[in-house]
Amino acid sequence: MLENDSVSPTLAERRAEATREGVIEAAWTLSRSLGLTGWSMRELAKAVGIKAPTLYAYFDSKDAIYDAMFRQSYEQKGSSGDAEPYLAAHGERDAFKLAAHDFFDFCTDDPTRYQLMFQRTIPGFEPSEQAYAASQRSYERFAQQLAAVGVADQAHLDLWTAMISGLTAQQISNDPTGDRWRALVDTAVDLFCDHVGIPPTGDQNP
């Protein structure tokens, strides 16, 4: 690990960073075909074209690789699928439905990523402070989005989280290629909106 506090990275640092990203990308590819814990450091090294011990020049441990993947996932989640643009263009219930489907699809699009982000499935792995902070920022953005449409009560946030993530989890583990629980998302959102007092779409003057 180089130390260089100047503004522009040296060429060596840029090259090292490129290698790091290549390692992470290869780790994703292996994880999607063999499972998150289905590959060894030796296999990963071979996929990148280096020897296993060289990996330790870029990452302190296998868990550090998982950590980078974890953090990257939460940053991806932030940079796509924000529901806010919808709010101006749609009625409020439709905004909730779009937000729910955004999350649902983000999870089902990449079950391996979902497993890393939301299941505690890798023995011994716990996200570092920085990676955990990325997940916290993601939750904060989510909370602010719901606050923007009038849902600020913590209990309401928790109910939303449980309902949408519950549907998602069932879909991924019981019907990964189908739509059995996806088809229930709109119904669940309507139940939630009834509960928190969001008026039905088209009913703007209660």
Place this chain on the structure above:
Amino acid sequence: MLENDSVSPTLAERRAEATREGVIEAAWTLSRSLGLTGWSMRELAKAVGIKAPTLYAYFDSKDAIYDAMFRQSYEQKGSSGDAEPYLAAHGERDAFKLAAHDFFDFCTDDPTRYQLMFQRTIPGFEPSEQAYAASQRSYERFAQQLAAVGVADQAHLDLWTAMISGLTAQQISNDPTGDRWRALVDTAVDLFCDHVGIPPTGDQNP
């Protein structure tokens, strides 16, 4: 593995069965303190008072031990917490609430068991045909209970499953010692009952 198709087991078989149960019990103890994947066959053997290779006289592999634990869990679930007795004694919504809390408490009482039963968390482990059959029987009992109170539509069953398991999962992973999501169970059940047309308690003549 001995083969004896006669009705009464021999003394040797009974002793072997007792050892098997001791192994499983020790595996639970280790799993609860170190995590499901946090112990080795050598540690397990030491806890039972034998050498590691001797374990393989009782179980074909480590996964076979997980399999026995998995199956045992689903059989425990069948023999406790049936909601049927409640049905005669309570109004319908209260019966749903009791069933939901039964499931919720069964899961939060033993998060390790929950992890084995409902998360796919052990790398490479898949339940055997017999163990999977035990989990299927458990689901069938659940479906029949809901049918007995008038919920037979598959989509309704799926919505119930997603809501209650979603609350449970959030509780276990985000607030294992608290009540943050448990406090939402009754609300969720009411939303569900509103949706499927179960009248509120005390409203027997709609």
Place this chain on the structure above:
DNA sequence: GTCTATACTGTGATAGAC
């Protein structure tokens, strides 16, 4: 500074003597 060769420790699992 980046890589390779080698080796250490612990894992699940097996072979074969008693």
Place this chain on the structure above:
DNA sequence: GTCTATCACAGTATAGAC
């Protein structure tokens, strides 16, 4: 059935070549 000895493989550390 239970043991000792051993295997192949894992993650990882280190010494030293370039």
